[in-house]
Amino acid sequence: MATPTTIDFSLYLKGTDQGKRQVAKAFVSNLKRDGFAKLQNHGVPPEVVSQIWDWGRLFFNLPEDKKKEVLHVPGPSLQRGWSMVGSEITSNLQSQEKGASRDEDKLDQKEHFDCGPHDDKECPNRWPDLPGFRKFMEQYYGICQQKALEILAMVELGLEVEPDLLTNLCRPATSELRIVHYAPIKPAASVPPTYKRAWPHSDLGVLTLLFQGGGVDGLEFEDRSHLGSYKSVTFEHPDDLLVNVSDTLARWTNDVLPAGVHQVSLPTATNESEIPERFSSAFFLKARRSVLTAMTKKLGESKKT
Numbered sequence: 001m002a003t004p005t006t007i008d009f010s011l012y013l014k015g016t017d018q019g020k021r022q023v024a025k026a027f028v029s030n031l032k033r034d035g036f037a038k039l040q041n042h043g044v045p046p047e048v049v050s051q052i053w054d055w056g057r058l059f060f061n062l063p064e065d066k067k068k069e070v071l072h073v074p075g076p077s078l079q080r081g082w083s084m085v086g087s088e089i090t091s092n093l094q095s096q097e098k099g100a101s102r103d104e105d106k107l108d109q110k111e112h113f114d115c116g117p118h119d120d121k122e123c124p125n126r127w128p129d130l131p132g133f134r135k136f137m138e139q140y141y142g143i144c145q146q147k148a149l150e151i152l153a154m155v156e157l158g159l160e161v162e163p164d165l166l167t168n169l170c171r172p173a174t175s176e177l178r179i180v181h182y183a184p185i186k187p188a189a190s191v192p193p194t195y196k197r198a199w200p201h202s203d204l205g206v207l208t209l210l211f212q213g214g215g216v217d218g219l220e221f222e223d224r225s226h227l228g229s230y231k232s233v234t235f236e237h238p239d240d241l242l243v244n245v246s247d248t249l250a251r252w253t254n255d256v257l258p259a260g261v262h263q264v265s266l267p268t269a270t271n272e273s274e275i276p277e278r279f280s281s282a283f284f285l286k287a288r289r290s291v292l293t294a295m296t297k298k299l300g301e302s303k304k305t
């Protein structure tokens, strides 16, 4: 059985009021259990999904000095442009939460490109010299923002809170869009058994929408009934959309919806000579910058002591 559970989003989009409610309840109950659920028939056109990987390949294959022209320097400012391997130490997010010390050895093996809304004056985007890339990313960002709000509206229905309670906190858009690349590794045998492409973490933001490129798996989510153990994310269709609860939504709901902890291990189908490269695309739906990420009164009261 594919994990986490897959839900047909078209049944929600086209459903009667009762049909919508049923799908929303099922979606929310999966988020409550796993922090994750997958959506098929989500309405992001397949040609858009396949173009992500074409553009990702073009960008990450640029010579390093070209990528450095849009280098994001690690620090407190929002991520814009290219982050090289080792820039984001996700293991620190977990260790800080659990009160453990930083572990500088646990570097994520990913490079990524990040952008925010096209009109962000506070933190402007940085575009490489790659004709067509900006246009595609701005269009893709718009599609993801709209899709993420539709999904959040389904969460509102599944939680039985008033419509727009949460979606209104995410307007106007301040979300972040990322394409991730993990380089191939040769020889495969050189990799130590403890190696991870990305260390366990939950995401910042409200919800994360994730596509996986080219069928190269490795993404795993924490089994909440056996904390510390992980299950593979398996996709029935290459374009299925993985959704996870991120830190802000967990906080707003007082952990009724728990943030989905995940990591990226090596892919299962690894031959002796090479571990294939991996691409993914993550859209981090964010709350408007002026919104407090404390519990929302309606939701925080509803559960969990």
Ligand SMILES: O=C(O)CCC(=O)C(=O)O
Pocket (backbone or CB within 6 Å): 178, 180, 198, 203, 210, 212, 219, 262, 264, 279, 280, 282
């Ligand atoms: O590559 C993946 O599938 C996951 C990426 C991820 O978790 C992140 O960038 O936050």
Ligand SMILES: [Fe+2]
Pocket (backbone or CB within 6 Å): 201, 202, 203, 262
């Ligand atoms: Fe993540």
